[in-house]
Amino acid sequence: MCDQRTAPTPIPQQILDETIEELSAKSELPMETVLQLRKQLSKPDAADADALVAILKGGAT
Amino acid sequence: MKLTSLRIRDVRGVRELELRPEGDNLLVYGPNGSGKSGVVDALDFLLTGRIGRLTGPGTAGITLQRHGPNLMGDEKDASVSGTFFALRLGGRPFTLTRRMSRASELESEGISENDLSEVLSVAERGHYLLSRRELLNYITAEAGTRGERVQALLGLEAVETTRKLLVKTRNALKTSLAAAEAAVQNSQSAVAATLGLASYDGEAILAQINQCRVRLGGQPLQIATSASVRSTVSAPAGRMPDAVVSLQYVERLCEPLRCVLKDDAQSEISRDDDALRRRLRELRLDTGLQRQLRSLSLVKEGLELIDESGSCPLCDHAWPLGYLREHLEEKLNAATAAQEAWDALHADRDRLRGRLSGLGPALDLLLATARKAPIDDAMLVPLLTWRARLKQLEDALDDPISSYPQHVPWCASVTQSLAPADVASALDGLCRELQRTCPPVSETQDAWDVLVKIEANLKALEAAHDEASAIRAPFQRAQDLHDTYLRQRESVLEALYRKVSRRFEYLYRKLHQDDETAFEAIISQEKTGVKLDVSFHGRGLYPPHAVHSEGHQDSMGLCLYLALNEQLSAGILELVCLDDVVMSVDEGHRKRLCDLLVDEFREVQFVITTHDRLWASQLRKARVVKKANAVEFYGWSLEAGPQVRGADMWDLIRTRLDEDDVPQAAAALRRGLEDTCSHICDSLGASVRYSADGRFEFGDFVRAAMSRYSELLKAGKRSAQERGDRAALETLQERDSQKSRVFARLQAEQWAINPNVHYNNWAQFSKEDFAPVVDAFHDFELLFTCPKCNGILQTIDSEGEPLAVACRCRYINWYLSG
Structure with a gap:
């Protein structure tokens, strides 16, 4: 007994997914950076600007 | 997720209660004060850990801890458990x-x-609960309030948190980049000052460097870098110590300072100063514009100071999230005249500031160099004073409206502050004194010293360039990330609103198919709110509370909530609690609402509370709620909480008979039959004798129902015969016989519930007298009910003509025409 419908993606997650997809399509942004951004922004409450700055500078994990 | 059972213990007005909806819709009905809200509160508490009713405006001093547990119970026992x-x-x-x-x-x-x-994240956003109060927020509230409600459902607080984080990140990098670019400018000024240039000029700098290199026997460079500036040249023999002051170097430092003292430079400065002063005078006379400019300045500053709370940085007034920013940005856009004046003023200011740019660094280097020489410090006083005045002027030019002097107390004019009368002689005196006290330096020594200093300057410049470059790319990324996020937010929300609008229209049209078949709705983002416009009988679009009746507004609120909820929580939390939400919806539209809930929301489990018996009855008759899931709270006491009984009318009547309470049983039968028969008449299109006061006796309904049923059966049999459908004919003949038997019994027993008898002589009836009456009417109701889906039979019409009689599940379905 399993429901075949999939639960809708929450709106904040949808927006983030679309953003990351568009950024990934831009070749100048390294994939590593994109992945780190997705990880950080998935929990915006826990994220901080310093961490994002470090990621955007390309030196963060 | 659906609810199988709910057990409440000592929460709010409930002492001990167990409800078992088994995943199906649940109805809790009863008069005001019977404890229905306790069920909603308990569910709210279970799913979110709070009770919405105890929070928000008007609930000061009310807390969950004090007012959540039942007053008669032990707080330790207060709990809610759900399967x-x-x-x-x-x-x-x-x-x-x-x-x-x-x-x-x-x-x-x-x-x-x-x-x-x-x-829980879906529950936290309030997807499962729509109360009357909440419903109004969707319709009658301002766009901002509606926006808050819709945004809460959408979880947009997280989107706003992300947006702010991205703005903060971009601003941090912007600040770093601005600092790095300022460092580049300072380093460039230092290079220019070292070579005695008024401003940074790449070609002039390269020419001077090459001149020094040639003096030292080196080759000219194509590009000067810190690594190349002294390459292939060596320090001259017999070089003097670094501490020795080179008069040539001092003369070079004095060059831009003397330039600014010349008459032509002074007249240019005077002209620029006049222009700025004139502009400021005009502004200062135009108090309106001045006010606008100050406001513009304040707005610009305010925008930078708005923090994550979204409150006003000036007065701490709490604004709805994001609203102040939008408001200020709108003000900025509107202030065109002020912006033009602002731009002209700053152009004048920048021209004058350009004249100052090289002076400060040159003067600083000159003072630092002069201090190494054995001269009297008093000689430096005019230069120190000049430096201080220049600094004052630089600061004044940062904010000319407030600070640029109209009447200058510390000097007569800017010209004087740029070129005080004693400065020229002070420079000459300093040079003479240095010539007198410092040993001469050879040209090669001077060339070497210049290259050493330039090498250091270029190193600093290159480092500043590197730093700026290192930040420019991340800043651009942060800007891209921010812009992309905002663009995607618009795109995702626009798509969602479009989808919700269409669904909302569909639901509302279905609910109001008699008067609003062309209903249109447009949901859109407005500032940080959510704008809703709806059509009104083809006369254009209006806010939902502008022209529609209260009942229509309630319908809209409900349909909009259901459309939104469906998009956002389907498959996660399919539990929707409708807490007394149809107060202003009339009886006819409530019936359609029942159909809507059954037809369009099969996957949703509704928990519905109401004080309205008619609505409760409609929900049962339309099979929105199974009999077993209709729970009546018929009273409440402090000690025991809600008095609850199952809502099956026949069970209730038989219980009363078992208790030998015939009057109560008769009253329940009469009330129940009025209710049931009115639904039957409505579903089959029976003709009930018109009553101007709208009051009908159940006998009116019974007679009309009987007559209509006979007509429809007759038409059904004729149709089956014409079609040659023997099976259908036999079924209908059997149904006809059954009808005759039931109707005959009714004719026999109807005396018992005749109003005259019923009202005056209840006490004389015995249980034995009344039991056959109950049985006869129960069988009467079953004639109109499908044994499979329990739905009441209804006619299927086309263009006002009945084509068939069927139940909801089509187990019963007989055609009426050939």
Whole structure:
């Protein structure tokens, strides 16, 4: 007994997914950076600007 | 996720209650004060750890801790426990329990933490509960308030948090980049000052460097870098110590300072100063523009100071999230005249500031060099004073409206502050004194010293360039990330609103198919709110509360909520609690609402509370709620909480008969039959004798129902015969015989519930007298009811003509025409 419908993606997650997809399509942004951004922004409450700055500078994990 | 059972203990007005909806819709009805809200509160508490009714405006001093537990119970025992299942998770049952004593802790059994957190995040956003108060927020409130409600459902607080984080990140990098670019400018000024240039000029700098290199026997460079500036040249023999002051170097430092003292430079400065002063005078006379400019300045500063709370940085007034920013940005856009004046003023200011740019660094280097020489410090006083005045002027030019002097106390004019009368002689005096006290330096020595200094300057410049370059790319990325996020936010929300608008229109049209078949709705983002415009009988679009009746507004609120909820929580939390939400909807539209809930929301489990018996009855008759799931709260006491009974009319009547309470049984029968028969007449299109006061006796309904049923059966038999459908004919003949038997019994027993008898002589009836009456009317009701889906038979019409009689599940379905 399993429901075949999939639960809708929450709106904040949808927006983030679309953003990351568009950024990934831009070749100048390294994939590593994109992945780190997705990880950080998935929990915006826990994220901080310093961490994002470090990621955007390309030196963060 | 659906609710199988709910157990409430000592929460709000409930002492001990167990409800078992078994995943189906649940109806709790009863008069005001019977404890219905306790069920909603308990569910709210179980899913969120709070009770919405105890929070918000007008609830000061009310707390969950003090007012959540039942007043008669022990706080330690106060708890709510629910058993749920979710088809998406395989249908396995799981249990959630929450206690008042530990409201923040949810005990769970049979569900993983991940699955639970998904459900709870949806519950947290309030997807499962629509109350009358909430409903109004969708329709009658301002766009901002509606926006807050819709945004809460959409979880847009998280989007706003992300947006702010991205703005903060971009601003941090912007600040770093501005500092790095300022460092580049300072380094460039230092290079220019070292070579005695008024401003940074690449070609002039290269020419001077090459001149020095040639003096030292080196080759000219194509590009000067810190690494190349002294390459292939060596220090001259017999070089003097670094501490020795080179008069040539001092003369070079004096060069831009003397330039600014010349008449032509002074007249240019005077002209620029006049222009700025004139502009400021005009502004200062135009108090309106001045006010606008100050306001513009304040707005610009305010925009930078708005923090994550979104409150006003000036007065701490709390604005709805994001609203102040939008408001200020709108003000900025509107202030065109002020902006033009602002731009002209700053152009004048920048021209004058350009004249100053090289002076400060040159003067600083000159003073630093002069201090190494054995001269009297008093000689430096005019230069130190000049430096201080220049600094004052630089600061004044940062904010000319407030600070640029109209009447200058510390000097007569800017010209004087740029070129005080004693400065020229001070420079000459300093040079003479240095010539007198310092040993001469050879040209090669001077060339070497210049290259050493330039090498250091270029190193600093290159480092500043590197730093700026290192920040420019991340800043651009941060800007891209921010812009992309905002663009995607618009795109995702626009798509969602479009989808919700269409669904909202469909639901509302279905609900109001008699008067609003062309209903249109447009949902859009407005500032940080959500704008809703709806059509009104083809006369254009209006806000929903502008021209529609209160009942229509309630319908709209409900349809909009259902459309939104469907998009956002389907498959996660398919539990929707409608807490007394149809107060202003009339009887006809409530019936359609029943159909809507059954037809359009089969996957949703509704928990519906109402004080309205008619609405409760409609919900049961339309099979929105099974008999077993209709729970009546018929009273409430402090000691025991709600007095509850199942809502099956026949069970209730028989219970009363068992208790030998014939008057109560007769009253329940009469009330129930009026209710049931009115639904039957409505569903089959029976003609009830018109009554101007709208009051009908149940006998009116019974007669009309009997007559209509006979007509429809007759038409059905004729149709079956014409079609040669023997099976259908036999079924209908059997139904006809059954009808005759039931109707005959009714004719025999109807005396018993005749109003004259009934009202005056109830006390004389015995249980034995009344029981056959009950049985006869129960069988009467069953004639109109499908044994499979329990739905009441209804005619299927086309263009006002009945084509068939059928139940909802089509187990019963007979045609009326050939």
